[in-house]
Amino acid sequence: MIKFVIFFSFLLFDKFSFANCSEAKDTSRIVVAGGSVTEILFFLNESKNIVAVDTTSNYPENAKNYPSIGYVRALSAEGVLSLNPTLIIGENDMGPENVLEQLKKTKIELRVLDEKNSVKGIQDKVSCIASILGKNKNGNFEKNISLEKSVNKLKVISKANSKKNIRGLVILMMQGTSPVVAGRNTSGEDFLKMIGSKNIMSSFEGWKPASKEAILLSNPNFVLITKRATKNYGSLNSFLKESGIEMTEAARTQNVFLLDGMSFLGFGPRTISSGLEISDKIYEKFK
Amino acid sequence: MKNLNNINCFDFIKFINSKQKFILFSFLILLIFSFILSLGIGSFSIPIINLMNFELSDLEFKVLSEIRTPRVLLACLVGASLGITGASLQGLFRNPLADPGLIGVSAGAALGATFVIVLGTKFIPEFLFGIFILPISAISGASIVIFFLYAFTSGFGSKGTTYMLLIGIAINALASVIIGFLTYVSTDSQLRGLTFWMMGSFGASNWLLISPAIILILGSILLMLPISRKIDVLQLGESEALRLGVDVQKLKLKVVLFSATCVGASVALSGMIGFVGLVVPHLVRLIGGVNHSFLLAGSAILGAALMTSADLLSRILIQPAELPVGLLTSAIGAPFFLWLIVKIKR
Numbered sequence: 001m002i003k004f005v006i007f008f009s010f011l012l013f014d015k016f017s018f019a020n021c022s023e024a025k026d027t028s029r030i031v032v033a034g035g036s037v038t039e040i041l042f043f044l045n046e047s048k049n050i051v052a053v054d055t056t057s058n059y060p061e062n063a064k065n066y067p068s069i070g071y072v073r074a075l076s077a078e079g080v081l082s083l084n085p086t087l088i089i090g091e092n093d094m095g096p097e098n099v100l101e102q103l104k105k106t107k108i109e110l111r112v113l114d115e116k117n118s119v120k121g122i123q124d125k126v127s128c129i130a131s132i133l134g135k136n137k138n139g140n141f142e143k144n145i146s147l148e149k150s151v152n153k154l155k156v157i158s159k160a161n162s163k164k165n166i167r168g169l170v171i172l173m174m175q176g177t178s179p180v181v182a183g184r185n186t187s188g189e190d191f192l193k194m195i196g197s198k199n200i201m202s203s204f205e206g207w208k209p210a211s212k213e214a215i216l217l218s219n220p221n222f223v224l225i226t227k228r229a230t231k232n233y234g235s236l237n238s239f240l241k242e243s244g245i246e247m248t249e250a251a252r253t254q255n256v257f258l259l260d261g262m263s264f265l266g267f268g269p270r271t272i273s274s275g276l277e278i279s280d281k282i283y284e285k286f287k
Numbered sequence: 288m289k290n291l292n293n294i295n296c297f298d299f300i301k302f303i304n305s306k307q308k309f310i311l312f313s314f315l316i317l318l319i320f321s322f323i324l325s326l327g328i329g330s331f332s333i334p335i336i337n338l339m340n341f342e343l344s345d346l347e348f349k350v351l352s353e354i355r356t357p358r359v360l361l362a363c364l365v366g367a368s369l370g371i372t373g374a375s376l377q378g379l380f381r382n383p384l385a386d387p388g389l390i391g392v393s394a395g396a397a398l399g400a401t402f403v404i405v406l407g408t409k410f411i412p413e414f415l416f417g418i419f420i421l422p423i424s425a426i427s428g429a430s431i432v433i434f435f436l437y438a439f440t441s442g443f444g445s446k447g448t449t450y451m452l453l454i455g456i457a458i459n460a461l462a463s464v465i466i467g468f469l470t471y472v473s474t475d476s477q478l479r480g481l482t483f484w485m486m487g488s489f490g491a492s493n494w495l496l497i498s499p500a501i502i503l504i505l506g507s508i509l510l511m512l513p514i515s516r517k518i519d520v521l522q523l524g525e526s527e528a529l530r531l532g533v534d535v536q537k538l539k540l541k542v543v544l545f546s547a548t549c550v551g552a553s554v555a556l557s558g559m560i561g562f563v564g565l566v567v568p569h570l571v572r573l574i575g576g577v578n579h580s581f582l583l584a585g586s587a588i589l590g591a592a593l594m595t596s597a598d599l600l601s602r603i604l605i606q607p608a609e610l611p612v613g614l615l616t617s618a619i620g621a622p623f624f625l626w627l628i629v630k631i632k633r
Contacts, residue, residue, distance in 0.1 A: 172476050172479065172480075173480045176421050176484045177480070177490045204608040207479055209608065209609045210609060211329070211607065213329045216331055217331045242491070244353075261476060
């Protein structure tokens, strides 16, 4: 019986150890797969042991100086192993599956983090990584306190905003097509929810081009645009003109905000501060 | 046949018989119908009564004049340009599988556009940014391909059409490799933009962008129509045509140059839209006949009508989102084409 219980608990343990946040045995050589993970390591001032990152890790600026293991969804086991890591931390979308299987068979510790695009999700990710690195003593680590402060502030404003029925739109880019906007179940919509507003383009799923007419018709109260989207247009005004956003109420009332794409769609610690910034602004504007 | 080289601009009409004239007229009615329908329908509803009485609100007027009209016009132009290009290239190569993509020009344009979408902010000086950057880069890509084509075939054709076809295929393959590489290094959001662009869209159109296209495309079409009779003669074979007094070399130069201009401008402004260039000419042939005077004009008009309707559907089918128009041209055209072939061969 005891043997059976031990065997069974082993099975369970094996299942959960994959995503667990317990302290890693050896954190001397860390390979990161996922932009928000890299961001959090830097946020925690724990970047010194990073040996390589994936191509989505482009914040902070010096994260780009590390050797690259390729794109987070298309890793190669051999490429990762060649860096001789002791610990691999990855995001939920890390893959492909067979490479993960191969990596699991080696003795290297592999931690794939849960992904939830929300304030809670970001906090969990930060404290999970802190735990893995052995820095999390019951939630008491220096950075967590500052994060907690911003989070509490954001929660208050977002709650106040959600009572006002503010409707927002997120534009990812526009390159020779209609503007590509955030539909249902996108990080863009999750960000809008986080700051207490509604997504006007919730009738379709994913990032899709939406016709200029439809955008005008839905008439958002405010519009968030990634910086990269406007870059090829030279100026924000030129982008607004070409995308037809110029004619919306949001543009007339100057409620168009330009944001660095990863800073609000990446759901790392920066997303909290972007969230604070934007929710503050819309709180002021929509009384 | 003697005066084949100094055919007058509109003399090609003489070679269209009355039945074909009737068919062309029907195509035209179809085009006008789809044009008006496209202007009248959209996710932003503009009541017809307001339109007739010129009692549009400020916003309604702006939507109609600045968003919808240039878009419908561009769809029209691109449809016409792909249709007529397909028809004349099929004639030139005497190959029913020729389409505007075959000579590599659209691949070159796609390469130029991909370059801007993926690397734009890195390698292009800031003062060049603006709405023209994507189309200009696409046009440059197309022009480079035309230049290579010209250089390799020593002026389009001294070595025969098969040679030119093979050069086109090689250029296509080369461009695809570079596009593939750029796709590989692109980020998530660039990849998304690239994918949507590749499937074709008229969403980015506005007056400033389409005015150069109007000149380029309409000009090429008007210059292509008069040489249609010579393409007829070419069907007898290059040496026969030569003996009948057609300057084959010059004809090739004209057809390739005008086609390349049309395709370059179209791809630059609307992305890759398949099917129209390949199948519309076959449709027109099945309906009305094979003489190129009729075929070229018919393909232009029917291409425009098909494209306008496809764009209308792309705007309204899943609004507020938009279906890529390239999917719709095939979705509408392919079943109809299949039905037509089966019906005629029976």
